[in-house]
Amino acid sequence: MSAPLFGCIEAGGTKFVLGVARGPDSVLRTGRIPTTTPDETIAAAIAFFAHAAEAEGPFDAIGIASFGPVELDRTAPGWGHITQTPKAHWSGADIAGPFARAFACPVGFDTDVNGAILAEFLWGAAKGCDVATYVTIGTGIGGGLLIDGRPVHGARHPEMGHFLPRRHPDDTEFAGCCPFHGDCLEGLASGPAIMARWGASLSDLPADHPGHAIIAGYLAQLVIAQRALLSPRRIILGGGVMGTPGLIDRVRAQAEQLGGGYFEGADIDRLVVAPGLGDQAGLLGALALAQGAG
């Protein structure tokens, strides 16, 4: 008798990453689909899974780790939908429903970052951590929060990119690029915000460019805000911007300085870490959500 079969969807604003897996060490096939319109993208994803099901058999569950904001309340009519997003075509799009109907199986649905922190808790860098977060710094900035092994939703779900940091004294000209807040964290430290100020990605800026310290300072403020509000045991920093060499060490150093020796209980090098699952955190997040579905 085979292990259960899971369909895994990392639904991103640029691409959908798909996987068929029996477990984290048994990913049978993967695929990628560009994110265009909901109809087109979801139809292509359903075709991928239908093809896989012909070979592997029916799915026991499907997990979707989605870009947001999304409706996570299973009792709401809009459960499994994107809510309001500046991304064209996707406001109000039903993500979970089409897969549930096509494959007649339970669907686990959460934010991409809640999926990622769940996967990191099960198999990666947050094992054994009762309070842990996963923050992705890329096209946008988002954060997932896990308490006692369960993703936190609350009134909607955390939106850590919209935290309001103090402005760096050498970064007062740029208004920030968030359409809602201007200079929230996402408006100041996301990939597009970096590109808008300096015309290059952080990893392409010279090592002595002030942008390195400025971006690290904003991310360090999120670390401090998390320590003050959540007392996490692990803060995982992922996403494309974190691929910049030396950035995580700069974040740690500035967070230590900002903390002023106050926050006990977690050494900074063990508190602030890179994803243990690397680029797989997203897809394995969807797997974790599938395993928890139904």
Next chain:
Amino acid sequence: MSAPLFGCIEAGGTKFVLGVARGPDSVLRTGRIPTTTPDETIAAAIAFFAHAAEAEGPFDAIGIASFGPVELDRTAPGWGHITQTPKAHWSGADIAGPFARAFACPVGFDTDVNGAILAEFLWGAAKGCDVATYVTIGTGIGGGLLIDGRPVHGARHPEMGHFLPRRHPDDTEFAGCCPFHGDCLEGLASGPAIMARWGASLSDLPADHPGHAIIAGYLAQLVIAQRALLSPRRIILGGGVMGTPGLIDRVRAQAEQLGGGYFEGADIDRLVVAPGLGDQAGLLGALALAQGAG
């Protein structure tokens, strides 16, 4: 057969408030002891409870909601102790141990604000809220976080007063009074910080004094940080400073403005509220901790 008997201790930096209760609606007696040295204060509290036990019988459990920072890890040798505090005599003081030994019963121990949010969840303004916080703004600023009915500890416990807000443009002269961070939230918006800048408590300042908007702005930033990081359904603001007429409405208005319409899922008047238990949140927090002990 009587309901169980609980000893309740709200251990504050200025006074210990004591209670003997069989439930939230059955508080049999209360007392107050000034907080002097650990030996003196704890001996007086034990005498109070010993006297009560002669009349009411033995305690089934004792709950302690303490000022902090405290050690909450029950497996740590320092469990139930104050850790490092600027308060003279109290660094390293064992709070829970003397009561456990004197009354040979289970002792529940947590921060004062974690106790308060637990009591508000059970009997007050946070009923039914899966993510809820209680913030006290007084001599210090502290915040407790409850997820699915359980106080969050993590690496130590939240220390929300040490969140770093943006400076108000009309409040750039005052350096802040936190010995660790200078101008963290506690350094800017606690009672002593208000007194240090303006020579009066917030409630004694004229209605048109700029201090009202300044303090409301700092507290509104904590509201936004909580919405971004936690997505709470309820944020309860208590403590002496919140007794200032109109302050909670100013906090709500500034939080709405700062949020820029982004945060869905909770109406501001239902999100940000006064304690449902009023001044009783502290002592009833200790009762809730006692009920959960053992």
